[in-house]
Every structure is written in C-alpha cells, then in structure tokens.
Amino acid sequence: MPQYLGLDSSTQSLTAVVVDTDAGKVVLNESVNFGRDLPQYQCPNGFLANPDPLVKHSDPLLWVDALELLLGRCRQQGFDWSKIRGISGSGQQHGSVYLNERFFESLSFDPATPLAGQLKPCLSRLTAPIWMDSSTNAECVEIAQAAGGVAEVVRISGSRPIERFTGPQIRKFAKEDRPAYAKTARIHLVSSFMASVIAGTDAPIDFGDGAGMNLLDLAAGEWNGKLLLATAPKLRDKLSTPVPSHTQIGEVAACFVKKYGFSAGTPVLAFSGDNPCSLVGMGAIQPGTAVLSLGTSDTFFAAMRKPVTDPKGYGHVFGNPAGGFMSLICLKNGSLAREAVMKKFGLDWDAFAKAILEQTEAGNGGNLMLPFFEAEITPLVLKAGPQLFGTAAFVAWRNGPAAARAIVEAQAINLKLHSAWIGEKTKAIRVTGGASKNVGILQVLADVFGAKLFRLGGVTNSAALGAALRAANGVGGAAWEVLFDRFAATDPQVISPNRSNAKAYEKLAKEFTARLKDTYGL
Ligand code: XUL
Numbered sequence: 277m278p279q280y281l282g283l284d285s286s287t288q289s290l291t292a293v294v295v296d297t298d299a300g301k302v303v304l305n306e307s308v309n310f311g312r313d314l315p316q317y318q319c320p321n322g323f324l325a326n327p328d329p330l331v332k333h334s335d336p337l338l339w340v341d342a343l344e345l346l347l348g349r350c351r352q353q354g355f356d357w358s359k360i361r362g363i364s365g366s367g368q369q370h371g372s373v374y375l376n377e378r379f380f381e382s383l384s385f386d387p388a389t390p391l392a393g394q395l396k397p398c399l400s401r402l403t404a405p406i407w408m409d410s411s412t413n414a415e416c417v418e419i420a421q422a423a424g425g426v427a428e429v430v431r432i433s434g435s436r437p438i439e440r441f442t443g444p445q446i447r448k449f450a451k452e453d454r455p456a457y458a459k460t461a462r463i464h465l466v467s468s469f470m471a472s473v474i475a476g477t478d479a480p481i482d483f484g485d486g487a488g489m490n491l492l493d494l495a496a497g498e499w500n501g502k503l504l505l506a507t508a509p510k511l512r513d514k515l516s517t518p519v520p521s522h523t524q525i526g527e528v529a530a531c532f533v534k535k536y537g538f539s540a541g542t543p544v545l546a547f548s549g550d551n552p553c554s555l556v557g558m559g560a561i562q563p564g565t566a567v568l569s570l571g572t573s574d575t576f577f578a579a580m581r582k583p584v585t586d587p588k589g590y591g592h593v594f595g596n597p598a599g600g601f602m603s604l605i606c607l608k609n610g611s612l613a614r615e616a617v618m619k620k621f622g623l624d625w626d627a628f629a630k631a632i633l634e635q636t637e638a639g640n641g642g643n644l645m646l647p648f649f650e651a652e653i654t655p656l657v658l659k660a661g662p663q664l665f666g667t668a669a670f671v672a673w674r675n676g677p678a679a680a681r682a683i684v685e686a687q688a689i690n691l692k693l694h695s696a697w698i699g700e701k702t703k704a705i706r707v708t709g710g711a712s713k714n715v716g717i718l719q720v721l722a723d724v725f726g727a728k729l730f731r732l733g734g735v736t737n738s739a740a741l742g743a744a745l746r747a748a749n750g751v752g753g754a755a756w757e758v759l760f761d762r763f764a765a766t767d768p769q770v771i772s773p774n775r776s777n778a779k780a781y782e783k784l785a786k787e788f789t790a791r792l793k794d795t796y797g798l
Pocket residue numbers: 286287367368369370407440488549550551575604606
C-alpha cells in the first residue's frame with residue numbers, strides 16, 4: 277500500500293497527513309501545537325512577544341523541535357514511518373531563516389542528539405520574521421525606488437513590494453545588522469528550511485513559495501538581478517536555486533531513518549508554500565475553479581494560465597505546484613469582522629444565517645457597509661473602523677439583520693471587485709475554513725459571484741493534504757484526477773447562485789465602488 281507524507285509547518289502548528297493512495301484513505305492526520313506542546317519557546321500564537329506590534333518573529337528551532345516531537349509521538353502511538361514512499365511539505369509563506377557557513381556541514385545530523393541543538397550554532401539570526409510582520413514599509417519604498425518603480429516590481433515578481441514578503445524583510449535585516457547579514461551564507465524560506473532538515477541537504481526554493489519574495493522573475497523562473505540588487509548586497513550567493521515544485525530534492529536524511537524508522541532512500545519532493553499546497557489539497561489546480569478560505573483573514577486563490585498581474589497591486593501571483601501560476605488575494609478583515617457584527621447584536625451563527633436568508637433581501641434595502649474593522653490590505657485602507665450608509669436605524673447600529681447581511685454582502689463584493697484583475701471567469705468556488713459552515717454567507721457569495729459553491733469533506737488541513745498529494749504525484753506518479761477523486765471530493769450539498777439577485781448585486785457593486793472612492797479616495 278503506497279503511503280505519502282505531507283508536512284505543513286504553519287503559523288501555530290505542525291501537521292502531518294499521510295495518504296494511502298490505493299485505499300483512497302487518509303491514514304494519519306496529527307498535529308503538534310506550538311503553544312500547547314512546546315511552551316518553552318514562548319510562542320503561544322506562533323510568534324515571539326515584541327514591544328513593536330508590527331514586528332512578528334518566530335523561533336526557527338521551534339519548528340525543528342516540533343518536527344521531531346510529531347514524528348516521535350506518531351511512532352510511539354504505533355505509526356509505521358517505514359511504509360512512506362515519498363515526502364513533501366508546505367510552509368507558512370514569506371517567513372525566512374538566516375544561516376551561517378556551518379549550516380552546510382551540520383546537515384549530516386547526528387541521530388544521538390536533538391536536531392534543534394545541532395542547528396542552533398548555524399543560525400546567523402536567532403529569530404525568523406514571519407508573514408504577520410508588517411514592519412518593513414520603509415524597505416518596500418526603497419526597493420521600489422531602486423528597482424525602477426512599483427509597476428516594475430509588479431511586472432517582474434507578480435506583486436508590489438509587500439511588507440511581509442521576504443525581500444523587504446531581508447533588506448531590513450541587512451540594514452539593521454550588517455555583520456550578522458555578512459555572516460549569513462544561506463537564507464531559506466520556512467518551506468525550504470524544513471525540506472533541508474528532513475532531506476539533510478541544502479534544499480532549493482520552489483517556484484510556488486519563491487514567488488512570495490519579491491525577488492523571483494516569474495516568467496523566467498530565475499532570481500531577478502535588478503530585484504536582488506535593489507534588496508541587499510551579495511544576495512544571489514545567499515539563496516539556493518529556484519526549482520519547479522515537482523523537483524525531487526533528495527532522500528530522507530539518515531538520521532530520520534535511524535530515529536523514527538523511515539525507509540532509507542525515501543524520496544523527498546521540494547516543499548512549497550501553504551497556499552500553493554492548498555490549491556492542490558482543494559483539488560483546484562485548473563483555471564476556472566477558485567478556492568476561498570474563510571478564516572481569520574479571507575484568502576481567495578485560483579490557478580491561472582498566464583502570470584497576469586494586478587494593475588492596482590493588491591493581488592499576488594505565485595507558482596501553481598501543478599505547473600503554471602496561481603493568483604492570490606488576501607483580505608485582512610475576515611472572520612474577526614464578521615464576529616464583531618455578531619457580537620454587537622448578540623447573534624450566534626444560526627441567527628446570523630437566518631438574518632441573511634430569511635429576514636433580509638439581496639441589496640439589503642439600500643443599506644451598505646464598508647467593512648474594514650481593522651486596517652485593510654485589499655484595498656489599502658489604513659483607517660480602521662466600518663462605515664455605514666443607508667436607513668437611520670442601520671447607520672445607528674440598531675438593525676441587526678441588516679448589519680449581518682451588510683458585512684457579508686460588502687465582503688463578497690469587495691472580493692469580487694478585487695479579483696476581477698485575474699481575468700478568468702470563476703465558474704465554481706471551493707470553500708474552506710471555519711465560516712464555510714454558514715450557509716447564509718455562502719449563498720451571498722454564490723449570488724455575488726454568479727458561481728456554484730462547493731465544500732469539501734475529508735481532511736480540514738488542505739495544505740498538509742496538498743503536500744501529501746504532491747508527493748503521491750511527483751514521486752509515485754499518481755494522476756491528479758485520480759488523487760482528487762479520492763481525496764478532494766466535494767460534498768453533495770452545492771450552493772447554487774440565485775440568478776434573480778444578479779441585478780441587485782450589480783447595483784450594489786457600483787455603489788460600493790463609489791463609496792470607496794468618496795470615503796478613502798480609492
Ligand atoms: C499569503 C500569506 C498567508 C500565509 C499564511 O500571502 O501571507 O496566507 O501564507 O500561512
């Protein structure tokens with residue numbers, strides 16, 4: 277029975293998913309939670325405390341310890357790692373790990389001692405900035421200036437210089453701690469760092485995750501000389517070569533064979549970012565089917581044929597691990613904004629759905645919200661606080677059902693307007709994340725997009741599942757269609773658009789655009 281392992285090193289946990297491709301079954305789905313299981317690292321939510329709220333760093337040794345804890349725990353519980361025929365992985369995107377010359381020799385690990393201790397002397401920077409860090413605004417401006425403007429950075433890399441992206445983060449380190457930067461021999465992403473550990477080799481960065489650095493020439497699949505130069509000195513030497521995601525990068529390191537019982541010679545496929553891996557785990561590698569993940573922040577992504585870029589600079593283009601490219605937009609105001617409305621009116625999820633489906637109608641009787649409870653990145657709204665327009669009761673926060681509909685309609689329309697640059701008609705949307713349970717939210721989304729919405733049964737960690745499926749495809753040669761049939765089947769309940777609401781939403785989209793312009797000058 278061929279089994280494939282997918283590891284997801286995410287913000288707050290490390291997950292292992294193992295698929296048995298013949299049986300069509302997930303045979304392992306286990307996680308280590310950083311806050312609960314490794315409290316000594318003082319990263320209860322995946323990052324270290326910092327007096328500057330814009331700075332979010334983690335401890336890279338935490339991720340290594342989590343890997344050993346997870347593999348050891350599963351083995352103790354009787355899981356047999358020797359059956360694994362291929363390994364791949366996924367990592368929170370954009371985060372970076374800084375290593376000195378000793379890193380290259382340390383990779384022939386000694387199985388007698390913990391790996392974190394062996395890697396500690398190899399860090400040229402003790403902490404790793406992660407995707408939640410937004411402290412590099414100055415560096416973004418400097419990179420754009422040095423590279424010939426924002427539009428040029430977008431044209432080459434698929435995104436404008438973005439605070440959380442790796443290039444601006446590297447620049448900040450090079451400016452703030454020159455000696456430590458000079459001692460840095462290798463900079464890894466979370467994904468390529470974890471791949472290096474499991475394969476005991478200096479792993480390459482894949483196109484999927486590499487595209488989130490503001491350094492990769494998307495069309496050429498190479499580091500871009502101009503962007504490297506605009507970012508930091510001697511940067512090319514410090515980065516491993518970018519490769520297609522299906523590249524086999526080595527075999528499981530001997531120490532994992534000794535310690536945990538993996539079979540010697542088990543192939544390891546390049547690791548990728550969590551969003552590219554989710555695209556696979558959600559069975560959405562073909563253009564036309566988008567994925568919407570309704571979580572703390574909402575992300576919307578879809579496979580694309582050509583690397584089309586967002587002229588407004590809010591969207592991103594990453595590599596699709598199955599070949600080609602994918603778009604991604606990230607909205608900061610997701611679940612927390614929906615929950616803020618619920619809390620204001622003491623609603624639970626059922627009452628929230630009822631308010632939308634039974635007590636209000638498409639277009640909300642002219643009531644409209646600009647739903648930015650927190651500062652937003654899509655579009656760029658720096659001033660936090662929702663804005664309400666419509667009847668007196670609605671504007672005074674005295675109409676609960678209208679407020680419930682307003683937040684959901686506004687988020688759906690904002691998403692539709694800011695994904696239009698992708699240029700591909702969205703025929704179907706696969707939804708995941710906590711709020712995907714709420715039929716009220718889904719119905720509005722289906723109506724606004726004029727697309728069918730599907731939920732997936734099975735594994736909830738689509739990034740870890742996607743990594744396992746990538747291993748099954750890249751190492752085992754299993755066809756994507758067969759894998760998706762077995763592991764990414766949709767629920768029978770489909771949410772279909774109510775076409776009679778289309779006109780109301782066209783009108784609302786126009787009003788929303790006008791209000792954005794009037795209120796924020798966008
Ligand atoms: C995407 C992004 C996040 C992280 C979360 O650009 O920053 O989705 O990948 O892990």
